Amino acid sequence: MTTQTSPSGHLLLNSISKVFEQGSNRVRAVDNVSLEIHGGEFITLLGPSGCGKTTTLRLIAGFELPSSGQLVLDKRDIANLPPNQRPMAMVFQSYALFPHLNVFENVAYGLHLKKMKDNEIREAVEIVLNMMNLTGLGKRSPSQLSGGQQQRVALARAMVMKPKVLLFDEPLSNLDAKLRIQMRVEIRRLQQRLGITSIYVTHDQVEAMSLSDRIVVMNKGRIEQVGTPVEIFLRPASLFVADFIGRANFIEVTVLGRQGDSCVVKAFGADFKVPCSPIIETGKQAYLMIRPEMMKLTPQTGSKAQIRSTIYLGSSVEYEVDDGGSMLMAVDTQPHFENILSEGTPVAVSFDPSTSYVLPYEERPSK
Amino acid sequence: MATISLKRRLGEFRRIGSDWTLLVGLLVVVLFLGVAIIYPLSKMLGVSFTAESFAYYVRYFSSPVYQGIMWNTIQLGLVVGLFGTALGFLFAYVQVRVDVPFKKFMNLMALMPIISPPFAVATAAIVLFGRGGLITYRLFGIRYNLYGFTGLTIVLTLSLFTVAYMNLQGMLRALDPSLDEAATNLGASKWHVFRTITLPMLIPGIASSFLLLFVEAIADLANPLVLGGDFTVLASRVYIAISGEYDIFAGSVLSVILLVPSLTVFIVQRYWVSRKSVISVTGKPAGKPTMITNPIVRWGLFALTMFFSLLILLIYGTVFVGAFTELFGINYTPTLRHFEFVVLGLGSQAMMDTTKMSLIATPIAGVLGMLIAWLVVRKHFTGRSLIDFISMLGIALPGTVLGIGYLLAFNKPADIGSITLLPPLAGGTAIAGGTIALILAYVVRSVPAGVRAGVASLQQIDPSIEEASISLGADNATTFRKVTLPLIRPAFLTGLVYSFARSMTSLSAVIFLSTPYAKIMTAQILNEVDAGRFGNAFAYCDILIIMVLIVIGILYFVVGTTTGVERDFGVSL
Numbered sequence: 001m002t003t004q005t006s007p008s009g010h011l012l013l014n015s016i017s018k019v020f021e022q023g024s025n026r027v028r029a030v031d032n033v034s035l036e037i038h039g040g041e042f043i044t045l046l047g048p049s050g051c052g053k054t055t056t057l058r059l060i061a062g063f064e065l066p067s068s069g070q071l072v073l074d075k076r077d078i079a080n081l082p083p084n085q086r087p088m089a090m091v092f093q094s095y096a097l098f099p100h101l102n103v104f105e106n107v108a109y110g111l112h113l114k115k116m117k118d119n120e121i122r123e124a125v126e127i128v129l130n131m132m133n134l135t136g137l138g139k140r141s142p143s144q145l146s147g148g149q150q151q152r153v154a155l156a157r158a159m160v161m162k163p164k165v166l167l168f169d170e171p172l173s174n175l176d177a178k179l180r181i182q183m184r185v186e187i188r189r190l191q192q193r194l195g196i197t198s199i200y201v202t203h204d205q206v207e208a209m210s211l212s213d214r215i216v217v218m219n220k221g222r223i224e225q226v227g228t229p230v231e232i233f234l235r236p237a238s239l240f241v242a243d244f245i246g247r248a249n250f251i252e253v254t255v256l257g258r259q260g261d262s263c264v265v266k267a268f269g270a271d272f273k274v275p276c277s278p279i280i281e282t283g284k285q286a287y288l289m290i291r292p293e294m295m296k297l298t299p300q301t302g303s304k305a306q307i308r309s310t311i312y313l314g315s316s317v318e319y320e321v322d323d324g325g326s327m328l329m330a331v332d333t334q335p336h337f338e339n340i341l342s343e344g345t346p347v348a349v350s351f352d353p354s355t356s357y358v359l360p361y362e363e364r365p366s367k
Numbered sequence: 368m369a370t371i372s373l374k375r376r377l378g379e380f381r382r383i384g385s386d387w388t389l390l391v392g393l394l395v396v397v398l399f400l401g402v403a404i405i406y407p408l409s410k411m412l413g414v415s416f417t418a419e420s421f422a423y424y425v426r427y428f429s430s431p432v433y434q435g436i437m438w439n440t441i442q443l444g445l446v447v448g449l450f451g452t453a454l455g456f457l458f459a460y461v462q463v464r465v466d467v468p469f470k471k472f473m474n475l476m477a478l479m480p481i482i483s484p485p486f487a488v489a490t491a492a493i494v495l496f497g498r499g500g501l502i503t504y505r506l507f508g509i510r511y512n513l514y515g516f517t518g519l520t521i522v523l524t525l526s527l528f529t530v531a532y533m534n535l536q537g538m539l540r541a542l543d544p545s546l547d548e549a550a551t552n553l554g555a556s557k558w559h560v561f562r563t564i565t566l567p568m569l570i571p572g573i574a575s576s577f578l579l580l581f582v583e584a585i586a587d588l589a590n591p592l593v594l595g596g597d598f599t600v601l602a603s604r605v606y607i608a609i610s611g612e613y614d615i616f617a618g619s620v621l622s623v624i625l626l627v628p629s630l631t632v633f634i635v636q637r638y639w640v641s642r643k644s645v646i647s648v649t650g651k652p653a654g655k656p657t658m659i660t661n662p663i664v665r666w667g668l669f670a671l672t673m674f675f676s677l678l679i680l681l682i683y684g685t686v687f688v689g690a691f692t693e694l695f696g697i698n699y700t701p702t703l704r705h706f707e708f709v710v711l712g713l714g715s716q717a718m719m720d721t722t723k724m725s726l727i728a729t730p731i732a733g734v735l736g737m738l739i740a741w742l743v744v745r746k747h748f749t750g751r752s753l754i755d756f757i758s759m760l761g762i763a764l765p766g767t768v769l770g771i772g773y774l775l776a777f778n779k780p781a782d783i784g785s786i787t788l789l790p791p792l793a794g795g796t797a798i799a800g801g802t803i804a805l806i807l808a809y810v811v812r813s814v815p816a817g818v819r820a821g822v823a824s825l826q827q828i829d830p831s832i833e834e835a836s837i838s839l840g841a842d843n844a845t846t847f848r849k850v851t852l853p854l855i856r857p858a859f860l861t862g863l864v865y866s867f868a869r870s871m872t873s874l875s876a877v878i879f880l881s882t883p884y885a886k887i888m889t890a891q892i893l894n895e896v897d898a899g900r901f902g903n904a905f906a907y908c909d910i911l912i913i914m915v916l917i918v919i920g921i922l923y924f925v926v927g928t929t930t931g932v933e934r935d936f937g938v939s940l
C-alpha cells in the first residue's frame with residue numbers, strides 16, 4: 001500500500017446536467033457543470049444544502065445517470081459504465097458498514113469480489129487496518145466500534161481497493177468536533193501518501209480549506225468558482241462565494257480607476273488601492289469586500305462611527321460597528337487587556353487593502 | 368420536453384440492459400405476475416363481459432334473491448370489520464398500555480388464527496355452541512341455532528381480528544409516549560389524553576384495519592359454507608355456481624360483482640387511508656408508554672380480554688380434543704381412529720399432497736417476495752408502483768375470483784394462433800396432475816405478505832449500505848445475495864413462515880383446482896364437516912397446525928441463526 005498508485009485518475013466532467021423528474025416537478029440538481037480534476041488532486045465540492053454536491057458525486061460514482069454531458073476518466077468515457085465497474089470507491093456519510101460482517105470481512109469484501117487469493121486478502125487487509133490504527137479490531141462487529149473507528153473502517157474498506165478515485169460524501173459530519181479535526185488531518189495525510197485522486201463533499205468551509213488542493217464552490221446546481229483555498233478566500237468570484245466562505249463586510253463603492261490588478265475606490269472617507277476582479281471597469285459600481293479580521297478600529301473622539309456591541313471570545317473580540325447607519329463587523333484577533341473597546345466608543349474605521357477585494361456589483365439576494 | 372423524457376427513458380433501458388441481473392430479476396417478476404395474476408384475471412373478466420354474461424348481470428341485479436345475497440355480503444363485511452377492529456384494538460391496547468398478568472398468553476391467543484386452518488373455528492363453534500352444543504345445550508339446555516348471520520359474525524370476527532390486532536399493536540407501540548406525557552403535563556386526565564391524543568392518532572390505523580377486515584370477510588369462503596345456513600353470501604354463491612351448477616358464466620359474473628367492492632376498498636385502504644397515517648411504524652419501540660393505572664379500567668379491560676382469550680383457547684382446545692373423541696358433543700370415548708384416517712388411511716394423500724406443494728411454493732414465494740420488495744424499494748424504473756400493486760392483488764382479490772381465473776386460464780392450453788405458449792396446468796389431465804396450477808396459486812396468495820415484510824424491512828436499511836457494496840465492485844445480484852438478503856433475513860423468514868402457513872391453510876383460491884392427483888387438505892376438511900364426521904375434520908386441523916408449527920420451527924432453525932442483525936434492526940416477527 002505504500003507504493004504510489006500510477007499517476008492516473010484524471011477526471012473530466014463536461015457540461016454535466018442532472019434533472020430529477022417527479023411527476024410534473026423538475027429539479028435541475030446539477031446544471032451544466034464542467035470541471036477538470038487532475039490525477040492525485042484533492043478537490044472539494046463546497047456549497048449550501050441542496051446545491052447539488054451529493055448529486056454531482058453520485059454522478060461521478062455512477063449511482064445516477066447524467067441527463068446530459070460527458071464523464072471522462074483517463075481519456076475513457078465512463079458515463080454509461082455501471083457503478084460497480086468504475087475504478088472508484090466511495091466513503092459514505094453514514095459509513096455504510098455492512099452490519100452483518102465483522103471489521104475484517106467488511107474491509108475484505110471488495111477484495112473477495114476481485115477474486116484475490118485468501119492469503120493475499122489477509123495481508124492486504126492487515127496492512128490497511130494497521131495503517132488506519134485499527135490493529136486487532138478485525139473480529140469486532142461494526143456496532144462494537146466508536147464512531148471514529150467506524151469511520152476509519154469505512155475509509156480502510158475504500159482504500160484497500162486502490163481505486164483511481166476516492167469519493168467522500170460528508171464523511172466526518174457524524175463525528176464530534178475534536179474527532180473531526182483529527183480525522184481531517186489523517187485523511188489528508190493518507191491521501192497525499194497514496195496520491196489517489198479524491199473528491200470530497202462538504203458544507204463545512206473550514207474542512208474544505210484545510211483539506212483541499214482546490215475547492216469547487218457550488219450554488220443551485222452550478223459552479224460559482226473553482227480555485228485554491230487562498231483564491232477562494234481572498235479572491236472570491238462572486239458575492240455568493242465571498243459570503244459563503246467566511247464572513248465579510250460588503251461596502252458599495254464606485255470604481256475610480258484601474259491600475260493593473262488593482263482598483264482605486266473611496267471608502268471611509270479615503271481612497272484605497274485594492275486588488276480587484278478583472279471584469280471590473282472604471283466608473284462602475286462595485287462591492288468592496290473586507291473580511292472582519294482585516295478591519296482596523298482606533299478610538300477617536302468625535303468620529304461618527306461607534307462601537308455597537310462587543311463580544312469577548314477569549315482569543316478574539318468581535319465588534320459590531322455602527323458607521324452612520326450601516327453596520328460593519330470587525331474582529332480583533334490579538335486582543336490585549338487594555339485595548340478592548342467598550343460599547344459606545346467612537347472609533348475611526350480603516351482596513352488592510354491588500355487582503356480585501358473589489359467584486360462586481362450584483363443585486364443582493366434578499367436573505 | 369418530450370425529447371428529454373424520451374432520452375431519459377432510453378437511458379433507463381440502457382441502464383437496465385447493462386445490468387443483466389436487474390434485467391433478469393425484472394423479467395422473472397414480470398413473467399410471474401403476468402402468468403399467475405394478469406392472465407387468469409383477464410380470462411375471468413373476459414368471460415364475465417360477453418353477450419351471454421350480460422343476461423346474468425340483468426338477472427342478478429333485478430332479482431330480490433341476488434340483491435339479498437349482495438346485501439348479505441356487504442353487511443357481513445361491515446359488521447365483521449367493526450367487531451374485528453374493536454376486538455383487535457382491545458387486545459392491542461391491553462398488550463401495550465395496560466399492566467396486567469397473562470399478556471403473553473393473550474398475545475398467543477390473538478395470533479392463533481394465523482396458523483389455524485379454515486373450518487377449525489367454525490366446526491368447533493358448532494360442537495360447542497350449536498343446536499346440540501356442549502355449552503349451549505349440555506350446559507344451559509338451549510337448542511341454539513348458530514347457523515346464519517350471527518354465528519358467521521362471531522366466528523369470522525374471532526378468525527380475522529388478528530390483522531387488526533397486529534396492525535394496531537404496531538401503531539400503539541410506535542406512538543411517541545412524550546405526546547401523552549406532554550398532554551398529561553398540561554393537565555389532561557388519562558381519559559382525556561386517550562380521547563384527544565391516542566385515538567385521533569390511531570384513526571388512520573383503525574380505518575385501515577376496518578377496511579382490511581372488510582375485504583377479508585367478504586372474500587371468506589370456508590365459514591359461509593359451513594355456518595352460512597340460509598344466509599348466502601357472494602363467495603359461497605360463486606362456489607355453488609362452479610362446483611354444483613357447473614355454470615362458469617354465473618361464477619364469473621358473481622365473481623366480478625364480488626370483485627368490485629373488494630378491490631375498491633382495498634385501493635382506498637392502500638392508497639388513501641394508510642397514507643394519512645401520522646405514525647410511522649418502524650419496528651423500534653418509541654419509548655416506555657404510560658400505563659393505565661385506574662384499577663376499574665385496568666381490571667375491566669383485563670376481564671374482557673381474558674374472556675375472549677379463554678374463548679379462543681376453548682375453541683382450539685375443542686379442535687384438539689375433538690380429534691381424540693368418537694364424536695365430540697355426543698360420544699366422548701377416546702379414540703385414535705380419526706388420526707389413523709388422516710395419517711395412514713384414505714385421508715393421508717391430501718396431507719402429503721398439500722404439504723409437498725406448500726413446501727415447493729414456500730421458498731419460491733419467499734424469494735419472489737424479497738425480489739419484488741427490493742425492486743420496488745430500491746430500483747427506480749417506470750412501472751415499479753404497478754408491479755407493487757399487481758403483486759398485492761394476490762391477496763386483494765377474493766380467492767374464489769382467483770380460483771375461477773385459474774380454472775379458465777389453465778384448464779386448456781394457452782395458444783396464440785397455432786402456437787402453444789403454455790400447456791394446461793390445471794386439472795387431472797394436466798402435467799403433474801394439476802399440481803403446477805395449485806403451486807402457482809399458493810405462491811400468488813403468499814407473495815404479498817413477503818413483499819410487505821420485505822418493503823418494511825428494506826425501508827429501514829440505509830441504501831448506502833448497498834451502494835457501498837456496488838461501489839466496491841459488486842453487481843446487483845451479488846449485492847442482493849451478500850448484503851441485502853442477510854440484512855432482511857427476518858423479513859425473509861416472516862415471508863417464508865406466512866407462505867407456508869397460508870399455503871397449508873388456503874381454501875378459496877385452490878378448491879376448484881384440486882384433482883384426484885393433487886388433493887388439498889382444506890377441501891377434505893370441508894368434505895368431512897359436510898358429512899358430519901367432525902372427528903376427522905378435527906384430526907386434519909390438528910395435523911395441519913402441528914405441521915405448520917414444525918415447519919416454522921425448522922425455518923427459524925435454518926434461516927434465523929444468530930448474527931444479531933435481527934436485534935440491530937429491531938425487526939422481528
Ligand SMILES: Nc1ncnc2c1ncn2[C@@H]1O[C@H](COP(=O)(O)OP(=O)(O)OP(=O)(O)O)[C@@H](O)[C@H]1O
Nearest residue numbers: 020022027029048049050051052053054055056203
Ligand atoms: N433522487 C432525487 N429525486 C428528486 N430530487 C432529488 C433527488 N436527489 C436530489 N434531489 C434534489 O436535487 C437537489 C440537490 O440535492 P443534493 O443532494 O445533491 O444536494 P447537496 O448539495 O448534497 O445537499 P446537502 O448538503 O443537504 O447534502 C435538491 O434540491 C434535492 O432535493
Ligand SMILES: [Mg+2]
Nearest residue numbers: 053054055169
Ligand atoms: Mg448531500
